[in-house]
Amino acid sequence: MTPLAGPVYPAADQVTLPRYHHGSLCDVLPAIGARLGLGGADPLGLPAGDRWVLVLVDGLGQLQLADHADHAPYLASLLRGEGNHPPVDGFTSGLPSTTVTSLTSLGTGLVPGRHGIIGYSARHPRTGAFLNMLTWEGEDDPVSLQPHPTRLQAFADAGIAVGMVAPARFEGSGLTRVALDGPRFHPIHDERDEDGRVAAILDAATAGPRSVVYAYERELDHTGHARGVDSGEWRHQLRRIDAMLERVREELPDDVRMVITGDHGMVDIPxxxxxxxxxxxxxxxxxxxxxxxxxxxxxxxxxxxxxxxxxxxxxxxxxxxxxxxxxxxxxxxxxxxxxxxxxxxxxxxxxxxxxxxxxxxxxxxxxxALVGMHGSLTAAEMYVPLVVD
Incomplete structure (x- = not known):
C-alpha cells in the first residue's frame, strides 16, 4: 500500500502513552463545548462553530489509515491537511486502547482512571466476579459503576440539540447509558441503508441553531477482528466508509463542522x-x-x-x-x-x-478466533486520527 505523505509516523510497535488533556479522546467534547460557549478550554485548537457532527469509526487507527491511504482518499486528504482545518497531530486513545474505555472517555470527557470503565472486562468491584463491560451481562445497574454525567447530557441541558445516530440495538444499552447518555437517539435499523444513515445525520445536525451529533460506525472493527487489517475485506470496508463520510460532508450545510476520529487501532496476531x-x-x-x-x-x-x-x-x-x-x-x-x-x-x-x-x-x-486485536500501548493501537472538515 502507498504510505500517506506528510507527517513521519512512528514504528507500529513503538510504545505510545496516552496524551490525556493534550490530545486524546477525553478532550474532544470539552473542546467542542468550549467552541459552543459552554466554558472551559479547547486543548485541540478546533475551529469556531455552532453545529457539529462527530463521527467515530470503530477500529480506525491512524497508522492503518496512513498505510491504506489509497483506499481512503477523502480521509487521507484530511490527514494531509487538505481539508478546511489541519488535523490534530499525535492524537491518541486512552489505555487500554479498546472500545468501552474509549467511548466512555469520549462521552464523559474523563480519563479512564476517573470514569472507571477500565476495559472490555474486569473484576466486578462489588461481587468479585468476572464483569464484561461491553455487554454488561449480570449487571442490572451499569450507571452505578459510572455515575459521572456525560458531556452530551450537559450539552442537552444547555439547550443544544444533541443527537446520536447508531444501530438500533444500542439504544438504552449499558454502554450507551454509561458513556453516551443524553442525546435524542436516531436508530439505524439496517446498517446497509446508507441513505437512511446519511439522512439521519443531516436531520440531527440541522435540528437547531446549535447542535452536536454523535454518529457511530462499527463494521471496520468487526471486519478487522474477523479477517485482520491485512485483508481484502478490511480494505473494502475502509473504502465504503471513506466514500460515505465524503458524502456526508458534501450533503451537510457549510456551517456544520464534521469531526472524524477512531477509538483504537489494531494489530493482526499470528x-x-x-x-x-x-x-x-x-x-x-x-x-x-x-x-x-x-x-x-x-x-x-x-x-x-x-x-x-x-x-x-x-x-x-x-x-x-x-x-x-x-x-x-x-x-x-x-x-x-x-x-x-x-x-x-x-x-x-x-x-x-x-x-x-x-x-x-x-x-x-x-x-x-480473533485475527485483529487491540488494547495495548503500541503506536499501531494508540494513535487514532482526529480530522475536522
Whole structure:
C-alpha cells in the first residue's frame, strides 16, 4: 500500500502513552463545548462553530489509515491537511486502547482512571466476579459503576440539540447509558441503508441553531477482528466508509463542522504469537482471575502475591510485553488521574503486549478466533486520527 505523505509516523510497535488533556479522546467534547460557549478550554485548537457532527469509526487507527491511504482518499486528504482545518497531530486513545474505555472517555470527557470503565472486562468491584463491560451481562445497574454525567447530557441541558445516530440495538444499552447518555437517539435499523444513515445525520445536525451529533460506525472493527487489517475485506470496508463520510460532508450545510476520529487501532496476531495462559505453567500460579484483552491483560492475584506474579510474567514474556504492578502503571500515567473508588478495579498486575503478540485464555473462548486485536500501548493501537472538515 502507498504510505500517506506528510507527517513521519512512528514504528507500529513503538510504545505510545496516552496524551490525556493534550490530545486524546477525553478532550474532544470539552473542546467542542468550549467552541459552543459552554466554558472551559479547547486543548485541540478546533475551529469556531455552532453545529457539529462527530463521527467515530470503530477500529480506525491512524497508522492503518496512513498505510491504506489509497483506499481512503477523502480521509487521507484530511490527514494531509487538505481539508478546511489541519488535523490534530499525535492524537491518541486512552489505555487500554479498546472500545468501552474509549467511548466512555469520549462521552464523559474523563480519563479512564476517573470514569472507571477500565476495559472490555474486569473484576466486578462489588461481587468479585468476572464483569464484561461491553455487554454488561449480570449487571442490572451499569450507571452505578459510572455515575459521572456525560458531556452530551450537559450539552442537552444547555439547550443544544444533541443527537446520536447508531444501530438500533444500542439504544438504552449499558454502554450507551454509561458513556453516551443524553442525546435524542436516531436508530439505524439496517446498517446497509446508507441513505437512511446519511439522512439521519443531516436531520440531527440541522435540528437547531446549535447542535452536536454523535454518529457511530462499527463494521471496520468487526471486519478487522474477523479477517485482520491485512485483508481484502478490511480494505473494502475502509473504502465504503471513506466514500460515505465524503458524502456526508458534501450533503451537510457549510456551517456544520464534521469531526472524524477512531477509538483504537489494531494489530493482526499470528497463531504462533499467541500464548495461552492454561498452557504455560509460569503464567498460572496465584492468578485468581484473568480479564482485559488479549493485548492488555488485567491479572487479579491472590492476596500478597502480586509482586511474585509480576516477576514470573516478566521472566516468561521477556521483550514481548510490559508487565507492571497496578501502582507502577498508575505512576507512569497509563490511566490518567485515578479516583479511589476506581483504583481496585484495575488488575493487581497489568500486562501490555508488544509487537504482534497476545496472551489468550480458554476462559474467554470467543477471543481465540480473533485475527485483529487491540488494547495495548503500541503506536499501531494508540494513535487514532482526529480530522475536522
Amino acid at each position: 497463531e504462533e504469537h499467541r500464548l495461552v495462559v492454561e498452557d504455560v505453567a509460569a503464567l498460572q500460579g496465584d492468578v485468581e482471575l484473568v480479564a482485559g484483552e488479549g493485548r492488555f491483560r488485567q491479572l487479579y492475584t491472590a492476596p500478597g502475591c502480586a509482586d511474585a506474579v509480576a516477576d514470573r510474567w516478566r521472566r516468561e514474556l521477556g521483550p514481548y510485553a510490559l508487565v507492571r504492578s497496578r501502582a507502577e502503571a498508575i505512576a507512569e500515567g497509563w490511566y490518567g488521574e485515578v479516583d479511589p473508588e476506581v483504583l481496585p478495579r484495575y488488575g493487581d498486575v497489568v500486562v501490555a503486549m508488544l509487537a504482534d503478540w497476545a496472551v489468550m485464555t480458554r476462559t474467554l473462548p470467543g477471543e481465540l
